[in-house]
Amino acid sequence: METQKQTGTVKFFNEGKGFGFIKHDNSNQETFCHVSGLKDQVKENDRVEFELQQGRKGMNAVNVRILK
Secondary structure (H helix, E strand, O other), rough: OOOOOOEEEOOOOOOOOOOOEEEOOOOOOOOEEHHHHHHHOOOOOOEEEEEEEEOOEEEEEEEEEEOO
């Protein structure tokens, strides 16, 4: 099953705790993002591309890459 790439903006990311949230471009939805799902180091307001994957507590953003 192929996952669809999403785009969004990093709303919040706490480097010390290793997690944050990404706001989707196409909706008001936000998705949890853990440092283990990052391909690039991100910070607040970065534009990113990501995939959604079911986690223990809901959907997680994985394969998160900064859009150049």
